[in-house]
Amino acid sequence: MTQAIHLTLYICGETVRSQNALRAFDRLRDTVGSDATFRVVDVVVDPDEAETARILATPTLVRETPQPQRRVIGDLEDLDQVRKILSLPPYDRFTR
Numbered sequence: 001m002t003q004a005i006h007l008t009l010y011i012c013g014e015t016v017r018s019q020n021a022l023r024a025f026d027r028l029r030d031t032v033g034s035d036a037t038f039r040v041v042d043v044v045v046d047p048d049e050a051e052t053a054r055i056l057a058t059p060t061l062v063r064e065t066p067q068p069q070r071r072v073i074g075d076l077e078d079l080d081q082v083r084k085i086l087s088l089p090p091y092d093r094f095t096r
Contacts, residue, residue, distance in 0.1 A: 003065055003066035004035050004036065004037065004065060004066075005032060005033070005035070005036040005037070005063065005065065005066070005088065006036070006037045006039075006063070006064040006065045007025075007028075007032070007036065007037070007038050007039070007061060007062065007063055007064070007086075008038075008039045008040075008041060008053075008061070008062045008064055009021060009022070009025045009038075009039070009040045009041070009059060009060070009061050009062075010041050010042075010043055010050060010053065010055045010058050010059060010060040010061075010062070011040065011041070011042055011043070011058050011059050012042070012043050012044055012058040012059075013042065013044045017058070017059060018042075018058065018059060020059075020075075020076075020077070021058075021059035021061070021076050022040070024076035024077055024079065024082070025038070025040070025061065025076065027079060028076070028079055028082060028083075031079070031083075032088060041053075043055060043058055057073050057074070059073075059074065059076060060072070060073045061076055061082065061086070063086040063087070063088070070085060070086045070087060072085050072086060
């Protein structure tokens, strides 16, 4: 049985970089599948959570589960590369 995918995106306020990351995150969400969970944390609003998660730069996308945890820091525009780094299954537009 495969473990559910949990992704968290850490952003910093309403900057251009944060908005770009949110758009990429939305595109990624459309391709991952319905059993995945997605969360966005604004480090300006919740700095304690960012500190607990050891977020040093934004945007940071974290695959919380399945373990081991994986991170992408910075530009999220290349979704194929993001999927590869996070070890997400390849997107097949014909099966979604």
